[in-house]
Each structure stands twice: as C-alpha cells, then as structure tokens.
Amino acid sequence: MKLEKPRILVAGVASDVGKTTVATGLMACFRKKGLRVQGFKVGPDFLDPTYHSLVTQRASRNLDTWLMGEQGVLETFAHSTKDADIAVIEGVMGLFDGSSAKSDEQSSAEIARLLNTPVLLVLDVYALGRSAAALVAGCVHMSKGLRISGVILNRVGSQKHAQLCKDAIEHETKVPVLGWLPNNEQISLPSRHLGLFAADSSMDNKLKAIQQSVEKNVEIERVLAIAKDAPPLEIQEQKSLQNGKEVKIGIAMDESFFFYYEDNFDILRALGAKLLFFSPCNDSALPEVDALLIGGGYPEINAQKLEENVSMRNAILKFIEQGGLVYAECGGLMYLGRTTSSTEGRVHYMVGALELDTRLTKELTLGYTELEGVTQSALSAKGEILKGHEFHYSKVADIDEDARFCYKVRKGRGIKDSMEGYLVHNTLASYTHLHFRGNLSFAQRLLKNASHKRD
Structure with missing residues (x-):
C-alpha cells in the first residue's frame, strides 16, 4: 500500500x-x-x-x-x-x-x-x-x-x-x-x-x-x-483481527489511572471488546463487566481519595476473589496491594487483593523490559516473551514470601528478585506496561479467557 x-x-x-x-x-x-x-x-x-x-x-x-x-x-x-x-x-x-x-x-x-x-x-x-x-x-x-x-x-x-x-x-x-x-x-x-x-x-x-x-x-x-x-x-496492508464473542472490559480511567495506549483500546475493540470506563476515585460501583484493566497513572497523588472510596475498593476485591479476570499495570499494581506509603511515610489503605505493600521513593525506575513466561494462567503463557517498559518511583516494600509470579525478568527490574507479574486468582499485576501491537497474543488471551469466565 x-x-x-x-x-x-x-x-x-x-x-x-x-x-x-x-x-x-x-x-x-x-x-x-x-x-x-x-x-x-x-x-x-x-x-x-x-x-x-x-x-x-x-x-x-x-x-x-x-x-x-x-x-x-x-x-x-x-x-x-x-x-x-x-x-x-x-x-x-x-x-x-x-x-x-x-x-x-x-x-x-x-x-x-x-x-x-x-x-x-x-x-x-x-x-x-x-x-x-x-x-x-x-x-x-x-x-x-x-x-x-x-x-x-x-x-x-x-x-x-x-x-x-x-x-x-x-x-x-x-x-x-x-x-x-x-x-x-x-x-x-x-x-x-x-x-x-x-x-x-x-x-x-x-x-x-x-x-x-x-x-x-x-x-x-x-x-x-x-x-x-x-x-x-x-506500507504492508494490516491484517484484520478476528473477533469473537463480545466481551465487556472495565477500564479504570480518571485522575489516578490514565496511562494507556490508544492503540491498546483499538486492538481490544477490534478483537470484540466493548470498553466500559469507570473511576476508582469517583464511582461507587463497578459496571457489569467480564474483566477489568487497571492501568498506570498517579494513584500516589490521589491515595487519600482512593482510600476513602471504600465501596469501590470492596467491589474490586469481591470481583477478584470471585475469580474475575483483572490485568493491572504499575499504578494499578499499587492500587490492588494492601497499602501504599508516601515518601514521608504516610500510609493509605488500598484494595488489599495482593499481599504486598508499596511505597513512593525518590529513585526512578525507567527503561525497557523483556519478560519470559514461567507460569501458565488465564493471562500468562509459559515460554512466551513479552516486551514492555517500566516507569515508576514506587517500589514494593513488603510482599508475601509465597507470592506467585508469572514472569522471569530478562531485561528490567520487575517486582522482586527479577520476577514480575504477581498472580492471585485470575488477577495479574505487573510494573511492566505492555503495548498490544507488539504483544498481540496477550490481548487475545485476555479476551478469550474473559469470555470463558463469563460463560
């Protein structure tokens, strides 16, 4: 073309x-x-x-x-x-x-x-x-x-x-x-x-x-x-993406969570997803969805507001504990943890689905990442190679010693000891941001398994 x-x-x-x-x-x-x-x-x-x-x-x-x-x-x-x-x-x-x-x-x-x-x-x-x-x-x-x-x-x-x-x-x-x-x-x-x-x-x-x-x-x-x-x-003609059953995906989008690639939304829609946006800061309940996507942003800036929205925190925790499919990146990982702390030590309670605590530091983690799948799950595949990037000032201060991870870090830092992708139930939370144009299989797996969970 x-x-x-x-x-x-x-x-x-x-x-x-x-x-x-x-x-x-x-x-x-x-x-x-x-x-x-x-x-x-x-x-x-x-x-x-x-x-x-x-x-x-x-x-x-x-x-x-x-x-x-x-x-x-x-x-x-x-x-x-x-x-x-x-x-x-x-x-x-x-x-x-x-x-x-x-x-x-x-x-x-x-x-x-x-x-x-x-x-x-x-x-x-x-x-x-x-x-x-x-x-x-x-x-x-x-x-x-x-x-x-x-x-x-x-x-x-x-x-x-x-x-x-x-x-x-x-x-x-x-x-x-x-x-x-x-x-x-x-x-x-x-x-x-x-x-x-x-x-x-x-x-x-x-x-x-x-x-x-x-x-x-x-x-x-x-x-x-x-x-x-x-x-x-x-330019070579783009191959059309095959879409299956319509899957409803809830996208966390507000002043705390807005680090998303527009291409990712386009790809999800092309694969058959209907995107429903909600605000962890301002909404009291989740929309009726088959999966949740919680991206990065500035949860640390709005930590008190997120903490005070107890009804939303409880709704997300219930969704996760009932086996709902959730993918969270960076700020989303912080939000799904037990607590997050400021550089001054002020602690705010978060969703509590992940047995970890995060705190803000003055040290920037920035760079490209490469991950190798080591666990088969609803969102990860053993042996799969993903390319992404990490961009944050927070770090995991405390984590359950029995935490399960989906990926080994081949390039980058990850969550702990060169491991990435905290897995609990059907929730995967990671510091790595993914672009679905280069990681299409991840997006396809997300929709396929969200559809299966609904059925």
Whole structure:
C-alpha cells in the first residue's frame, strides 16, 4: 500500500529543549488552518501525548520499535492517519538517543528513517551563540539517511540573539532556521516527578499562548511545505483481527489511572471488546463487566481519595476473589496491594487483593523490559516473551514470601528478585506496561479467557 501523507518529526538535540512546546504549537497552528492533525510521540511516554490530543482533538499515538516492532509502527502510522491531513511526530530525548550507544535503536532518528520523515530540530539556545551551529553541525554529521530540514530555536533572549544564532547555523550547516521562541514562562510546560503534568482543560490558556507564540515566531508555511515534501511510504496492508464473542472490559480511567495506549483500546475493540470506563476515585460501583484493566497513572497523588472510596475498593476485591479476570499495570499494581506509603511515610489503605505493600521513593525506575513466561494462567503463557517498559518511583516494600509470579525478568527490574507479574486468582499485576501491537497474543488471551469466565 502506498501512503502519501504530509508529515514532520520534531526532534531535539537533548531532552528538555522544548520539543513538546514546539510540536504542540505546530499542531495547534495547523489545526487553526483547518487541517486534521494526527499527533504522535516517539517512545513509550504517556504524558506528552495528552498535549497533542488536547490541541488536535484526536487521540495521539506512540511509535516505538521495542514495544511494537517496525511493522507495528508502520501499521499504527497508517491506521491513525487515514483521515488526517498531516502528521506531526514529537521525538524522544535527543535525536539519536535510544537504547544503544552505537546505533539509533529506539531513537527519534530510527523512527524518522523508518517513516522517511523530514526532521525539524529544536535547539535550546539560552546560553549559546555561535556554538549553536556546532550542535546542529554535529547532528547533520550523524544524520545518514535522515533529512534535517530545519531548525527552531527555543529560549531566545532577544531578536538580536535569535539573528546571531540563525546566521551562525545557516552559515556553517546550510540548514535553515525557521523560527524561534522566546525565553518566557508563559509558554513553558509544567512538570512533576514522572515528567510533564498531563494536559487538561485547565491548561487551555497555556496552550493558547504556545500556539500564538509559534504562529508569530515560526514560518508555519515553510514548515508545512517541508511536511508536504515527504515522499510516499510503502506500507504492508494490516491484517484484520478476528473477533469473537463480545466481551465487556472495565477500564479504570480518571485522575489516578490514565496511562494507556490508544492503540491498546483499538486492538481490544477490534478483537470484540466493548470498553466500559469507570473511576476508582469517583464511582461507587463497578459496571457489569467480564474483566477489568487497571492501568498506570498517579494513584500516589490521589491515595487519600482512593482510600476513602471504600465501596469501590470492596467491589474490586469481591470481583477478584470471585475469580474475575483483572490485568493491572504499575499504578494499578499499587492500587490492588494492601497499602501504599508516601515518601514521608504516610500510609493509605488500598484494595488489599495482593499481599504486598508499596511505597513512593525518590529513585526512578525507567527503561525497557523483556519478560519470559514461567507460569501458565488465564493471562500468562509459559515460554512466551513479552516486551514492555517500566516507569515508576514506587517500589514494593513488603510482599508475601509465597507470592506467585508469572514472569522471569530478562531485561528490567520487575517486582522482586527479577520476577514480575504477581498472580492471585485470575488477577495479574505487573510494573511492566505492555503495548498490544507488539504483544498481540496477550490481548487475545485476555479476551478469550474473559469470555470463558463469563460463560
């Protein structure tokens, strides 16, 4: 299948240079022009896509070859842009930063090559002058198979500062500088311990300010022309998924639990699932469902609210004890445990289905994971290899010595002693986040066994 789709990848020379600000601002500007904009994020990040989704009014998607495989990335790109006029892809970390020191694996550069997409490089020049050209020149030198088509300067001190950096970059590299953003807190995005704050309607004024700044200071028409110049892509037709009986899956979705990949929802629906969303913070009862999916998020921020909702905690515990099928990731694991504690030692009672306690630390666990199935269960398969990622500040402080695990950790940290996937009844709780595009058999097993449990 030949796909002709205007597209651009917004990359940085490092983390925290303003990629999300620039990418989100461009998306907002394109949408203001009446274009249907599809946002993407390179890597496993759950937070940056919330900004894309808010300004485009379309669910942003992740592109990650570790989680999804190359074919999965191509399928997601093709599927998500069918009814879009342009795609804007936000990179991860620096342009060449990934999982290897000697290759571009799992980097923005890898995705740009795979999707044959022109690159717009974002450069924080707060403390730079002519040296800005050296950074761009270095990226150009390493960019075999890439097209670095333009530069956006960020945190610029003045018009004179912008002109100095622009002249140096264009003189030394011939890469055009297409605009700049001022050093201004009004267009700086807020962050917390797991990265940026998730975007919501309270940030409308901030996002409007970003859109106006990008519109004023960036040559939008030139960026659009670069995106339109992206060559056609050859993508293998996606195989249709076979769906069986309709299965109702309850999805925990609120201010505590919102770390989900939109692709996972699409895949579950394609396999025959009807998704029913509920709030562990605010609802008093579960919907009538065959299985539960409790994702990650910020249960530690809302621990008191979760603790006080006793009726929901009891409803979930009853569902689990009666053999209901439950899959929980990261924050979901914390919620299903006995207690969770803050860094100051304040303890909050959770569901109590898992014989473990978690506590928040100041140490970040972050990275890709690879798991090998060691237990056959309703959700795990012996010998199966799963690829995912972990991203958390909490850790298991105490756990039952007889705890059963589904997986041996081949890459990553897991729950305890290189083991992952706490199993109780038909509930599997893990620190690993899975993308179903690269772990389709897991999603198929979830629906198949949820259907059997109902029957």
